[in-house]
Amino acid sequence: MTTDAAARAVAARKIYGRGETAVTALDDVTIGFPRGRFTAIMGPSGSGKSTLMHCAAGLDPLTSGQVYLGDTELSTLSDTALTKLRRERVGFVFQSFNLLPTLTAAENITLPLALAGVEPDRDWIELVTATVGLDDRLGHRPAELSGGQQQRVAVARALATRPDVVFADEPTGNLDSAASAELLGFLRHAVDAFGQTVVMVTHDPAAAEYADAVVRLADGRVAEQRETSGARR
Template identity: 85%
Template sequence: MTTDAAARTVRARKTYGHGDTAVTALDDVTVEFGRGRFTAIMGPSGSGKSTLMHCLAGLDPLSSGEVYLGDTALSGLSDTALTRLRRERIGFVFQAFNLLPTLTAAENIALPSALAGTTPDREWIALVTATVGLGDRLDHRPSELSGGQQQRVAVARALATRPDVVFADEPTGNLDSAAGAELLTFLRHAVDEFGQTVVMVTHDPVAAGYADSVVRLADGQVTRS
């Protein structure tokens, strides 16, 4: 079976705990995320939006159902194969930036390739860093960068390997409104100009306004997509 979805779930269910203390975070969720599109996942606290993203990215296994990255079913992968898939085909952007403090911006951006033991595509990375406006800050360490600049480094790192999907979990949560708008504009540009697929969890309707579509969750179920 082939699909135009970059990522999708089929009857995804995720339960934490057992018996009377069990909590169902995802309840029979079937949803697709199109290639080359920017999708926001929204919902109130506890709706399951971060759980959905973590399961889509292979960070957390489902209790039942299936997650596909393209045509690859994640449940059938060994731990080693799943680690390789996350490293080679998925980019991550988190609210807390997650940059290594001892590395320069350039070294942080090249880190996925270094971990994979591959040669980075320097022409591509140069294009990404120029687009995100980091050309004169590449020799600086994270402590020498503003929050907005650190998050732009994180986005450039996520794009460095040309992943199938970039998952962004509240990427503007630690940024002021101006830096947040710059970051969202770049993610929008990555979709429009680079053909990137972006899936972003956010509680902010302004941030969601940059997306092509919104998937809304409530009580672990899709209410509108």
């Protein structure tokens, strides 16, 4: 594996269940996600794409193999250290937004920093919120925002800690086509302007074309890796 990978999996296997009911979600997957690049993970339902992302992000342990964030092997960390690593070095964007309803947009964005006891870099937060077009919505709570605006808050929150990598799991799944294009444009801009690493699970071929590269899984294995046409950039 190349040393410029922000995150990588080596001989990754993930098996759910035991005996006759066992399901192999990942079957000897070795893959790296390069720094400063946008990678899309695709595949049919049950192909292992979300499992790969969850294991790479430290949300789910492997059955065997290794997952690294930079040079840190996640299986060597205690639960406390793994929680700290995810909070400080990983950003998440989920299909369901996962915002706290009692907090304003601004408070949701800086929540990871507050949990870590870190004072926000106000210049950086202002740049991120301006990039995703939230300047006039920061005092609003999630219920007062559209789905697209809520997901923009989620993207800004993911970027707030300047993480090593942002993992996005079907981030456009609950958005209409206009809001989806807007969100994907923000992720693309984060890569191009900020040097952010983004790994996105998607079922949408049009969404995948915003990425630099596409990894396609089938039956828990890597079936294809290709560069995108770049037509949308």
